[in-house]
Amino acid sequence: MVQSVHRAVRVLRELATAGPRLGVTELAERIGVAKPTVHALLRTLESEGLVRQDRETGKYLLGPGLLQLGNAYLDTQELRTRSVTWADALASRTGEAVWVAVLADDHVLVVHHAFRPEGAVQILEVGATIPWHTCALGKAIVAFLPEERQAALLGGELPRLTGRSVADPAALAEQLEQVRGIGYALEDQESALGDAGIASPVFDRSGEVVGAIGVVGPVEHVLTDETARRKHAVAVREVARNLSRELGAGRGTAWSEA
Amino acid sequence: MVQSVHRAVRVLRELATAGPRLGVTELAERIGVAKPTVHALLRTLESEGLVRQDRETGKYLLGPGLLQLGNAYLDTQELRTRSVTWADALASRTGEAVWVAVLADDHVLVVHHAFRPEGAVQILEVGATIPWHTCALGKAIVAFLPEERQAALLGGELPRLTGRSVADPAALAEQLEQVRGIGYALEDQESALGDAGIASPVFDRSGEVVGAIGVVGPVEHVLTDETARRKHAVAVREVARNLSRELGAGRGTAWSEA
DNA sequence: TCGCCTGTTCGGTATTGCGGAACTGCGTTC
DNA sequence: GAACGCAGTTCCGCAATACCGAACAGGCGA
Numbered sequence: 001m002v003q004s005v006h007r008a009v010r011v012l013r014e015l016a017t018a019g020p021r022l023g024v025t026e027l028a029e030r031i032g033v034a035k036p037t038v039h040a041l042l043r044t045l046e047s048e049g050l051v052r053q054d055r056e057t058g059k060y061l062l063g064p065g066l067l068q069l070g071n072a073y074l075d076t077q078e079l080r081t082r083s084v085t086w087a088d089a090l091a092s093r094t095g096e097a098v099w100v101a102v103l104a105d106d107h108v109l110v111v112h113h114a115f116r117p118e119g120a121v122q123i124l125e126v127g128a129t130i131p132w133h134t135c136a137l138g139k140a141i142v143a144f145l146p147e148e149r150q151a152a153l154l155g156g157e158l159p160r161l162t163g164r165s166v167a168d169p170a171a172l173a174e175q176l177e178q179v180r181g182i183g184y185a186l187e188d189q190e191s192a193l194g195d196a197g198i199a200s201p202v203f204d205r206s207g208e209v210v211g212a213i214g215v216v217g218p219v220e221h222v223l224t225d226e227t228a229r230r231k232h233a234v235a236v237r238e239v240a241r242n243l244s245r246e247l248g249a250g251r252g253t254a255w256s257e258a
Numbered sequence: 259m260v261q262s263v264h265r266a267v268r269v270l271r272e273l274a275t276a277g278p279r280l281g282v283t284e285l286a287e288r289i290g291v292a293k294p295t296v297h298a299l300l301r302t303l304e305s306e307g308l309v310r311q312d313r314e315t316g317k318y319l320l321g322p323g324l325l326q327l328g329n330a331y332l333d334t335q336e337l338r339t340r341s342v343t344w345a346d347a348l349a350s351r352t353g354e355a356v357w358v359a360v361l362a363d364d365h366v367l368v369v370h371h372a373f374r375p376e377g378a379v380q381i382l383e384v385g386a387t388i389p390w391h392t393c394a395l396g397k398a399i400v401a402f403l404p405e406e407r408q409a410a411l412l413g414g415e416l417p418r419l420t421g422r423s424v425a426d427p428a429a430l431a432e433q434l435e436q437v438r439g440i441g442y443a444l445e446d447q448e449s450a451l452g453d454a455g456i457a458s459p460v461f462d463r464s465g466e467v468v469g470a471i472g473v474v475g476p477v478e479h480v481l482t483d484e485t486a487r488r489k490h491a492v493a494v495r496e497v498a499r500n501l502s503r504e505l506g507a508g509r510g511t512a513w514s515e516a
Numbered sequence: 517t518c519g520c521c522t523g524t525t526c527g528g529t530a531t532t533g534c535g536g537a538a539c540t541g542c543g544t545t546c
Numbered sequence: 547g548a549a550c551g552c553a554g555t556t557c558c559g560c561a562a563t564a565c566c567g568a569a570c571a572g573g574c575g576a
Contacts, residue, residue, distance in 0.1 A: 002302040002533065004564065005266045009306045009323075016330035024523060034566045039524065044260040048267045049362055056464065058523055058573095062331040064362040065267075067369070070328020071385025072274035073320040084381075104307055104322040111325070115373075123342075124382065127329025206314065260564065262533065282554055292535040297555065316542095316554055 007033060008041045012050065012062065021059040070127065077102070079202060079211045080111040082246050087114035087213065090239045094232050096217035099125065099197075101137040102210065103145075106156050108138040116217065133158050133172055134165050136197035139185035140212040143176040144201045150176065165190045183237045184214075188223055196222040198232050200240030205248025213240050265291060266299045270308065270320065279317040328385065335360070337460060337469045338369040340504050345372035345471065348497045352490050354475035357383065357455075359395040360468065361403075364414050366396040374475065388449050391416050391430055392423050394457035397443035398470040401434040402459045408434065423448045441495045442472075446481055454480040456490050458498030463506030471498050 010031045015022055018030065024042065028035040042060050045051040049065030074080055080100060087098040091114040100112035107129040115122050132138030132153060142153055154169040166172055179185045187197040199214025214236050215222060223229050268289045273280055276288065282300065286293040300318050303309040307323030332338055338358060345356040349372040358370035365387040373380050390396030390411060400411055412427040424430055437443045445455040457472025472494050473480060481487055 001305065002262050002266070002298050003531090004260050004262045004533085005299060005302045006306070008260070008263045008266070009303075009308065012327055015334075016327055020334040025521085035523085036525080036567085037565055040260050040564075041263060044263045045267075047259065048264070050267065053523095061334045062327065064331065064360060064367050064369075066324070066331040067328040067367060067385050068362070068387055069270055069274055069320065070325040070331075073322065073324040073328075074385070076273075076278040076319045102322060104326070109322050109325060111322075124384070126382070126384075127325050127332070129326055261562095262564080283552085293554085294536085294556080295534055298533075311554095 004041065007031065007037070008045060011038065011041055011045065012066070015051070015060065015062050021054060021057065021061050023057075023059045027060070074111060074126075077111050078204075078247065079243075083112055083202075083213060083243055084114075086239050086243050086246075087112055090213070090215065090235060091115065092117050093235050094215050096215040096221060096232070097122065098213065099137060099199075099216050100202075100211060100213045101141075103132060103138070103141045104129065106132055106153055108132050108135055108141070108212075110137075111211070130191050131159055131161065133167075134161050134187070134191040136185040136187040136199035136214050136216075137212040139172075139175060139179055139187070140199040140201045140214065141209050143179035143185065144203075144209040161191050162189055162193050164188060164193075182233075184233050184240075185212075186223070189219060194218060198222060198229070198236050200237045201244075202240050202247065203244040203249040205250070207249060210247065213243060262299065265289065265295070266303060269296065269299055269303065270324070273309070273318065273320050279312055279315065279319050281315075281317045285318070332369060332384075335369050336462075336505065337501075341370055341460075341471060341501055342372075344497050344501050344504075345370055348471070348473065348493060349373065350375050351493050352473050354473040354479060354490070355380065356471065357395060357457075357474050358460075358469060358471045359399075361390060361396070361399045362387070364390055364411055366390050366393055366399070366470075368395075369469070389417055389419065391425075392419050392445070392449040394443040394445040394455035394472050394474075395470040397430075397433060397437055397445070398457040398459045398472065399467050401437035401443065402461075402467040419449050420447055420451050422446060422451075440491075442491050442498075443470075444481070447477060452476060456480060456487070456494050458495045459502075460498050460505065461502040461507035465507060468505065471501060 011027060014027060014030055024035055024039050028038040042051055046053060046063070049063045051060050052063040053060050079102060083100045087100055091098045095117055097116040098114040099110050101108045101110045110125045110128045113125045130138065132142055142150055154173055158167040158169070160167050184198055184200045189195060195216060196219040197214050197216045199212045201209045202211050202213055204210045215232055221228065222232060269285060272285060272288055282293055282297050286296040300309055304311060304321070307321045309318055310321040311318050337360060341358045345358055349356045353375055355374040356372040357368050359366045359368045368383045368386045371383045388396065390400055400408055412431055416425040416427070418425050442456055442458045447454060453474060454477040455472050455474045457470045459467045460469050460471055462468045473490055479486065480490060
């Protein structure tokens with residue numbers, strides 16, 4: 001494990017989470033490293049375009065190079081490239097926004113976002129991260145993970161984002177069991193009040209979950225109306241299966257049992 | 259300059275450009291570093307989620323952590339956050355897609371993309387990079403850069419992406435002069451056949467160019483029709499000025515002379 | 517004007533990362 | 547089906563390299 005690289009990434013992470021603009025001194029004490037060391041790391045990162053320095057204040061902030069790399073990641077993400085057409089189809093079939101996501105640590109990372117067809121202002125959610133247990137996408141993925149991994153996630157931190165977030169491991173485990181039974185997961189305003197979601201897992205040729213696809217929208221559209229919910233659930237599951245097959249998942253894997 | 263960090267970034271860059279999947283050996287000889295060294299770097303990057311390993315082939319590819327960081331960069335980008343509403347307004351006023359971009363080295367980096375209102379399939383271009391001299395956004399920015407910087411860019415590599423790309427420094431310099439005169443830049447299928455653009459520079463409170471905003475669309479919509487072109491140019495320039503003012507640029511800076 | 521806070525530079529120390537050589541496991545070839 | 551070759555991986559000794567204490571420079575506020 002290369003120490004300086006590890007520290008450099010910590011610097012980037014700190015800039016990403018703590019604040020847009022951080023000074024050398026502040027960074028140094030945050031990550032517990034001497035000031036000149038942090039300075040050297042920053043200079044290196046700056047020369048690579050991953051960090052830039054505010055000319056006026058002297059403080060540092062994230063650089064454009066990160067966006068290029070992030071975008072390059074998206075291109076390598078086979079799930080994303082394959083899902084584009086399916087996501088569009090699902091969006092126009094359901095009339096709702098469609099998200100495609102993968103699991104990164106204990107968060108769900110949105111890698112594709114198809115806008116709701118009849119949309120007013122909609123902000124792009126690609127790159128957004130959400131705790132796995134507060135969204136349908138996360139539950140859909142985790143339900144089909146190897147058992148140890150599931151246990152680890154259930155045992156980890158489970159923050160509450162809204163009053164409706166479920167933070168009890170036992171209750172979540174039961175939900176996951178249910179997901180395995182019906183092949184899709186639900187979310188009822190657990191990450192944001194007013195928003196709900198329905199998602200199904202996507203598998204690859206090795207038979208493992210690689211991510212999930214699902215609709216996201218106002219509770220009234222997605223969950224409240226019983227018949228609409230049924231319709232959406234069927235559509236989501238169907239699209240997820242087709243997408244899985246396109247990724248090489250054969251029958252006999254978890255998705256066909258669902 | 260921290261050597262290992264520099265090398266780690268080179269690894270990421272290589273993965274981003276050369277191919278989605280690269281092996282340790284291949285990476286090692288590409289960047290001219292011993293195999294075990296590259297391996298250590300990869301393991302570190304992997305533990306940070308910036309790189310992942312394809313379990314089947316053993317080869318390495320970019321990881322999801324990069325997308326998170328890239329997204330964090332976007333949030334720090336004041337130009338982007340401020341431009342969202344202006345971009346939407348411009349898109350609906352012109353009926354074309356609107357891009358907002360900054361300059362990163364000798365490439366333009368798209369930081370915001372407002373879709374064309376009446377749109378069929380449109381792919382999101384946020385994160386895309388284009389050589390500065392083959393798009394209106396790039397010319398709009400470079401035209402207002404300090405002279406040494408301009409000279410350096412004109413003296414650098416000027417690849418041709420289409421048959422219409424302008425690769426001659428003198429011709430480009432003349433175009434830049436023109437941009438300074440009229441306050442907007444044009445592109446006629448210089449980065450992609452069939453596509454044209456009109457863009458104006460955006461300034462911040464220090465009076466320096468921070469980026470550009472402009473419309474992008476089929477030549478027939480954007481350039482061919484003389485009256486439409488005029489209308490678009492006026493709209494773009496106006497929005498760029500308003501955006502600049504919102505960022506704190508005062509009168510008396512370059513933009514008000516344009 | 518002074519003091520205190522930044523970001524920055526310097527250079528010695530030993531930690532740390534580096535790479536040659538050897539290992540392992542897979543796919544391919546004969 | 548055994549032998550080869552090439553991949554990713556591990557080990558370990560050397561010394562290059564990154565780290566940090568201390569001192570410097572520049573700006574802001576008091």
